[in-house]
Amino acid sequence: MHPRFYLPGLDEEGSGTLTGxxxxHLTRVLRLGVGDDIDVFxxxxxxxxxRVEEAAGGRVRVRGLxxxxxAPEATVRVTLVAAVLKGDKMDEVVRDVTxxxxxxxxxVVAARSEVGLEAVARARRVDRWQRIAVSSTKQCGRATVPAVRPPMGLSGWVAAPGPDPVVVLLEPxxxxxxxxxxxxHAAGVQLVVGPEGGWTAQEVEAFTAAGFHAVSVGGRTLRADAAPVVAMAALYEAWGGW
Amino acid sequence: MHPRFYLPGLDEEGSGTLTGxxxxHLTRVLRLGVGDDIDVFxxxxxxxxxRVEEAAGGRVRVRGLxxxxxAPEATVRVTLVAAVLKGDKMDEVVRDVTxxxxxxxxxVVAARSEVGLEAVARARRVDRWQRIAVSSTKQCGRATVPAVRPPMGLSGWVAAPGPDPVVVLLEPxxxxxxxxxxxxHAAGVQLVVGPEGGWTAQEVEAFTAAGFHAVSVGGRTLRADAAPVVAMAALYEAWGGW
Known part of the structure; x- marks a missing residue:
C-alpha cells in the first residue's frame, strides 16, 4: 500500500499538484521525491x-497511473449531527465517524454544550475538524472526505433540518x-447525538414536535464521545447499510 | 444520583466496609464522611x-438503605477476546467494552501484537485493566464489573476457547x-478482535479449523482500538441483545 494524499483538484487521469x-508531508515527513509512487484521492x-514528477518550492506535481x-462507501449515507463536546472530544468524534x-x-450547540458558537468560531475548530476528517479518511481507506459544516445552534437546525429523515439518540x-x-429505512439519514449532559426536556419536546424518530441503544450510559460510533454501527447493522 | 463505590463484600442489606x-476516593477526593449518602455495588x-456510618483509618463503614x-445488563453475554494493543490502547478498549x-x-497475544505475555505480566497490566473496568462500570451505571482474565497466547486460547460460540472479526x-x-444467536458469545496489524493468514486458518464464525463490519478499515466497540454494537443490534 502506498502513502495516501488528499488532492481535491486531481484531473480525470489522477494527475495534479499537491500544495500546503x-x-x-510528502517531502519533509515521508521524504519522498521524484519517481516515488503514492496514491491520491x-x-x-x-x-x-x-507518481511524483516534480517536487520543488512547496509544490509536488504527480502523474496519475x-x-x-x-474502501467502499456505506450504503446508508449518514450525516452526523453532533452536539459540540468539551475540549478535544469532538476531534475524536470526527475522527471516528469518518x-x-x-x-x-x-x-450543533445544544443547551448543555459547554462551548458556544462564538467560541467554536474563534478557535477555528471547523478547520481543525476538517483536517482531522482528511487524516481519518486516509487511515480508513476511503476516497470520500466527510464535509464538516459550520456549527449551528440546535434550535436553528431543528427548524430546518434538511431533507433526509432524522433519528435522535436519547439517553437510556x-x-x-x-x-x-x-x-x-432510507438511503440517507441524519443522526443526532447529544452533549455530555444529555438533552434537556425542552430539546426532547422539540424533537418530538418536529417528527424526528427517537431511539436508544441499550441501557448503559454511553460516554458522549463514544455514542456516535455506537449509534452508527447499530444503524448500519439494523438497516443492512454497511 | 449519588457517587458510586465498588464494594465486592457488601452483605444482603447492602452494608459493608470500603477499604483501599x-x-x-470517598474521604480524600470527594471529601465525604459520616452521614453522607452514596451508592454501593x-x-x-x-x-x-x-449511608456512611464511620470513616477512619482508611476504612469506611456504610449501611445499606x-x-x-x-443499568440493565445486555441480554447477550459478550466475552471480548482482545489481542493486546500497543501502549495504552488496551486501556481504552477495556473502558469502552465495559x-x-x-x-x-x-x-490474548497474537502474532502481530507488539507486546508479549511476559511484558504484560511484568507491567501488571491486568491489575490496571481491572481497575479501569471498575471505573467504567461506575460511569455507565452497571452493577456488574467484567472480569479481566489473565492474558494467554492466541493459539493456546484457540485450542480451548470455552463453551460459548466464537465470532471472529476479520479485516475488511x-x-x-x-x-x-x-x-x-446464542445467550453468550466470545467475540475475538485482532491487533493493529490484523490477523496473520495462519491465525485465520486456525480460526477456520476451529469452526469459529468469521464476520466483518463494513469495508472501511477500523482502528484496532475502535473495532471492539463497533463489533459489539453491531452484534447487539443484529441479535436484539442490547
Missing part, C-alpha cells in the same frame, strides 16, 4: 495510483419511542 | 443506596464467511 500540508470518491479501489463512513458532520432513561430496526 | 482506593449485579436499580456491557475480557479484506445477523 500535503506537499510538506480527491475526497469525492476517486482514488488513483500516481490508473484508478485504485478505495472511519465509520459518515458523509457529513453538522456540529429517555424512553425512546422506536428501535433503530423499526425506523423506516 | 475506594475508601480513599458488588460488581456481581447488586447495587444499594447506602435499600436496593437501587442499576461501557458497552461486556461480561469478561480475555486478553478478510473475506468473512458470515454476516453477524446470520450467525446462530
Amino acid at each position: 500540508d500535503e506537499a510538506a 480527491d475526497g469525492a470518491g476517486r482514488m488513483f495510483h500516481a 490508473g484508478p485504485v479501489s478505495s 472511519m465509520m463512513g459518515a458523509v457529513a458532520v453538522q456540529p 432513561s429517555g424512553h425512546a419511542s422506536s428501535r433503530l430496526r423499526d425506523v423506516p | 482506593d475506594e475508601a480513599a 458488588d460488581g456481581a449485579g447488586r447495587m444499594f443506596h447506602a 435499600g436496593p437501587v436499580s442499576s 461501557m458497552m456491557g461486556a461480561v469478561a475480557v480475555q486478553p 479484506s478478510g473475506h468473512a464467511s458470515s454476516r453477524l445477523r446470520d450467525v446462530p
